[in-house]
Amino acid sequence: MDISHLRENYTQAGLDRDTLDENPFSQFDLWFKQAQEAQLPEPNALSLATASADGIPSLRTVLLKYVSEEGFVFFTNYSSNKSREISENPNVAMMFPWISLERQVIVRGRVEKISKTDSLRYFTSRPHGSQLGAWVSHQSSVITGRKVLEMKLAEMKRKFSEGKVPLPDFWGGYRVVPEKIEFWQGRPSRLHDRFLYTRQQDNQWHIERLAP
Template identity: 50%
Template sequence: MKSEIAAIRLNYSKKILLETDADDDPVKQFDKWWQEAMLSEIKEVNAMTLATASPDGIPSARIVLLKDFSEKGFMFFTNYESFKAQQLDNNPKACLVFFWKELERQVRITGLVQKVPPGESDAYFQSRPEESRIGAVTSPQSRVIENREWIDARYEKNRELLSGKPVKRPDYWGGYIVRPVIVEFWQGRPGRLHDRIQYTLQNNNEWKIERLAP
């Protein structure tokens, strides 16, 4: 064991999370923490780990950006032909994890995944900077390519072709929404005795709230 790695540790002590402070609805509780995270000026506060799995259970994870959330769920956008999209097509379940180290907090969201309606994907796509829209048209995401020069040349060609023209959303690009069934809020505490409050969706669409051991 590398001692310099094993010795890395922080003693969390900034906040607490009690059942009496938690909202009955996990999305409303997320919104409370989201507002605090925004006020803390965390860089890329919407960065989250997206974990997916193949039908036979092989996991895969990467960082993506949250683009909206509501009672319906948590939304992100990507290429529908990417590796993560292929996994979601075959196994439409996912887990999202936010880690806001400045607040010593994590949120873990496990849920069912659906594509958002095309109109919502169109609206978000048009809100993106032009270079990002051209990038989405250019990149065959997750596929093996020859080298960096190949993608740069392809981008420049598309930039010249689309100059002064509207860049429409390609059919293979759009949004997903993760509809939560389990949500855990984790607040760091001293001595590794962290606060963990878990919400589990019941058959009657009510949320069961429980404390988990740290």
């Protein structure tokens, strides 16, 4: 299959150093709100890249749930492949692919677990079905068929038929603490605008323009 003819000329917007916020989290907040206003599907979806101790990479999509000056937070099963790789190698990369806006945000940093209290706060805000789902799936493990999940869900419905669904001890949040954040804006003739924020030792951010 030859798809070399597929191409777009990016013309929607530009990105200038003078208009960038000095704080990357403020710049991210601006772009995220614009992605919401543009009604992008799942604007909080991001590609998360991890690697094992021997450097073999993995990639998957997760959903951002919180962002603050401390970092970017997502939730998962602590026995999943991604969690095992994070325990071996806490260095990760993540990307928000806002393609219809001709934009990307790329984050590189280290991962840390958030507190159980913060995980519980988010867990209790989830729909009941999602709470049960966290108990049902031993994420990334091999199963014989969907029937296994359906039987386990029925079991959890019976088990937690009265009262609240408790937080599983194998489920919770991670925070990506960024060292570098890149804002990428598509431009004509592939001369894209790219600006990289790099965290300094004093927690200030140094901004540089990158060649496209």
